[in-house]
Amino acid sequence: MFNNKKFDGNKIKYAIYYTLIVLIVIVLSNDYIKNIKTDYIKYSKFIEMGNQGKIEDIKLSKDKIIIIPKEKIEGKKRTLYTEKISDEQLLVKLSEWSSKYNTQYGAVSQENSVSKNILINLIPILIAIFIGRMLFGKINKKIGSGVMSFGKNTAKIYAENETGVTFKDVAGQEEAKESLIEIVDFLHKPERYTEIGAKLPKGALLVGPPGTGKTLLAKAVAGEAGVPFFSISGSAFVEMFVGMGAARVRDLFEQAQEKAPCIIFIDEIDAIGKSRDGNISGNDEREQTLNQLLSEMDGFDSSKGVVILAATNRPEILDKALLRPGRFDRRVIVDRPDLKGRIDILKVHSKGVRMSEGVDLSSIAKSTPGAVGADLANIINEAALRAVKNNRKEVIQEDLEEAVEVIIAGKEKRDRILSPKEKKSVAFHEVGHALVAALLTHTDPVHKITIVPRTMGSLGYTMQLPTSEKYLITKEEMIEQITVMLGGRAAEEVKFNTISTGASNDIERATETARNMVTVYGMSERFDMMALESISNKYLGGKSVQNCSIQTAAIIDEETLKIIKYCHKKAIDILKENKNCLEKIAEKLIEKETLMGDEFINMVNELKNGNN
Structure with a gap:
């Protein structure tokens, strides 16, 4: 018996073994064929050999004469042949050779000759096919990967405790677990719900950003319920062969009905569940697969205990028919943890x-x-x-x-040596961020300042840590966030009266924040509470899509620039007023390369009190 998992991990090795075996069979077969191979000789040579008594047997066919010599040629038994020409004296010579040298002669059956040639040519092919069937026949039955098994589903089936995951292994998603615990309870004690007339939800859609634990939650549900768990990716339904995706859906639900109660988990369901709006070709493979999935979800009886769980991070692109009650009755949000x-x-x-x-x-x-x-x-x-x-x-x-x-920020790059001028510029830049943050009211405390380069490209950074979890940010806080972002560039201007390329990421982040204030959060007096951009792909980074005219977009740019200029000026004013602090702390940072938050705040307080 073959170990299926072992085969999956060593497919290339098994393929090499199989190829070597086939080559060995072909070489041995060819060697055998060479041993019985027939070589051509001229008719004159045939007569010469017969007169010398070197022929053991002669067979006459319709168009040739087959000769078997008495002696081996080159150490191998050879069969020779020559063309059959019109020679009236041939039979006389054959009779003479027979009596004189005991040479045998007779006619050969044409039918036997053809059968022999076919058999010799087929031997290597038949042996190779037999070995292939022996090696891979049982495996193909198990994994459904034979040539005629396109329509079979490729879902992995985990029996009862094989998932090895329970709700104890899932943390930070208490609300999501609470929604799914009801499904587990129904599968354990369905009579409690059927007595009052409640029905098991047919499906639950797990929605959230990548990495939040949607697949882990699905496995935990199966582990808690102790029922078979069918796991398949949405992309596994999409095949290059027309109709194969729909066939796989049918096969999956047939198996699920047989194994009920059970759980079907479809990961990345957006691969087959995309909305059909605007689809010009109304009969493509993805749409057929989706239609089959919709009909199967309508057709099965939820009272048997078949539950469908699906996961996606793009719920906005799913087809409305897939999301309606009766198919996915429940949407479970698996968001970033607090x-x-x-x-x-x-x-x-x-x-x-x-x-x-x-x-x-x-x-x-x-x-x-x-x-x-x-x-x-x-x-x-x-x-x-x-x-x-x-x-x-x-x-x-x-x-x-x-x-x-x-x-x-990546790993430290201790081998990247900055020149004294660059090191001084980076130090003032980072202290500019930290000092502006320390002297404003609505900013997070500084945790660390460093000028050690990192592998992700930064020559230094300032880390701020919030004192508590925030769910709302005021306009004043956002203005101060932008001011802190521009504090690095402002420090370069105050100290060196010049600017460098080091603020590129700060400028990008500050511009994005300022634009969001104008277009998304309604924090501009010019536009009041008008929504000028909408967020698409909320769980995949949230790209903004503009909902305004070109003329309005130009005004948005003006309002964004107005905020940037205000914050930039504010940062410069703060640093000019506290230039002594800026220089002293920067000198300390150049000396130590890293300052922790407590040390930095103590220095700020001492310098401020000394000035007063």
């Missing part, structure tokens, strides 16, 4: 990692606003790798903090 959620996720991922007693996961959670579960798992792993690199047996707080910085 502070408490991030702490819980870090705890889950750190269970199998040796952690020092002094590790504070809450500070790491505070320093990663907007991070999803996959990011946090990566941070824990990076910290563990760093601990091993430094020959430690457990992860310490420094490892986790460095891991956060690696994810945000």
Whole structure:
């Protein structure tokens, strides 16, 4: 018996083995054929051999004479032949050779000759086919990958506890788990719900950004319910053969009905569930597959316990018929976790990692606003790798903090040596950001300032950490955020009376924030509360789409520039008033290369009090 998983991981190796076996069979067969191969000789040579008594047997056919010599030629038994020409004396010579040299002669059956040639040519092919069937026949039956198995579904079936995931392994998504716990409870105790007349939701759509744990939640539902779990990607339904996607959908639901109660999970359902609006060719493969999926979801009986879970991060492009009640009855939002959620996720991922007693996961959670579960798992792993690199047996707080910085800005590039002039420029730039942030009211505290280059391109950075989770931002806070972003360029102007290319990312972020204030958040007096842009692909970065005329777009640019200029001037004014602080802290940063938040704030307070 072949191990299916082992075969999947070694397909190339098995293919090489099979090819070698076929080549060996062909070589051996050809060698055998060569041993019995017939060579042509001239008729005169045939007569000469007969007169010398060198022929053992002669066979006469319709158009040739087959000769079997008494002696081997080149150490091999050979069969010779010559053309049959009109020779009245041939039979006389044959009789003479027979009596004199005991040479045998007779006629050959044409039918036997043809059968022999066909058999000799087919031997290598038949042997190769037989070996191929022996090697791959059973595997093809299991994995459905034979030539005639296009329409079979490729869903992986996990029985009962094979997913190895329960709700204990999912953190930071309490609301999503609560919605799915009801489905699990229904599968365990359906009588509780049927008594009152409640029906099991046919489907639940998991919606959220990449990495938030949609697939993990689906596996946890199957693990908790203890029922078969069919897992398939939406792209697996789309085939180059017309009608094969629809056939796979039918086959998947047939298997699910047989295994009920069970869970079907379709990952990235937007691959087949895109809206049909504006589709000119109304009979393409994707649409056929979607139509089949819609009819199957309508056709099966939910009381049997077949639940469909699907995941997507592009719900806005899904077909309306797919989203209506009766198909996907419930939409479960799997969003980015809040502070408490991030702490819980870090705890889950750190269970199998040796952690020092002094590790504070809450500070790491505070320093990663907007991070999803996959990011946090990566941070824990990076910290563990760093601990091993430094020959430690457990992860310490420094490892986790460095891991956060690696994810945000990349690894340190100690080999990139800045000239004294560049180092001074970078130091004043970063202190400009930090000092503006420290002297404004509605900004987050500075956690770290560094001028050590990083692999993602930054020559230094200033890290600010929020004191608490924010869900709303005021206009004043956004103005101050932009002012902090422009503080680096402002510091260069105040100190050197010149500008460099180092502020490119700051300018990009500041412009985006200012434009959003005007077009999305209604914070411009010129446009009041008019929506001028809408956000598409909310869970994939949120690209803005303009909803206004060209003339209005020009006014938007003017309003955005007005905000940028105001914030730029404000940053310059702050730094001019505190030029002494700027120079002293920059000198300290050049000396130490990194300043932590507490040290920086102490220096600001001392210098400010000294000036007063």
